[in-house]
Amino acid sequence: MYTKAIKTEQDHRKALNRSDDNLHAEEGKPGRYEAEVLSILIEKYENEHYPIEMPDPLKAIKLRMEQMNMKQKDLKNILGYNSRTSEILNHKGKLSLNMVR
Numbered sequence: 001m002y003t004k005a006i007k008t009e010q011d012h013r014k015a016l017n018r019s020d021d022n023l024h025a026e027e028g029k030p031g032r033y034e035a036e037v038l039s040i041l042i043e044k045y046e047n048e049h050y051p052i053e054m055p056d057p058l059k060a061i062k063l064r065m066e067q068m069n070m071k072q073k074d075l076k077n078i079l080g081y082n083s084r085t086s087e088i089l090n091h092k093g094k095l096s097l098n099m100v101r
Helices: 009-021 030-049 057-067 072-079 082-089
Strands: none
Touching: 009 030, 057 072, 057 082, 072 082
């Protein structure tokens, strides 16, 4: 049973490997309990050492538009205003969720 805090990258790799070993352990078996404890330890380590920043809303909109092959005119159809669409895409205005609804 893995009972060591994860403090280094080497500890992290060992914990990930051990967790993989227990991935399919049956409910109620020691490997399953170990996997649950490891997942908590791994999550704590990763949150501290590999934090994920909140995405920039404009970048998220542009990425989604790209994924959906949308152009600025398509977004205008959603927002209803061409000038507002331009303001938003150029970081000159605030996006209000009330406008989209």
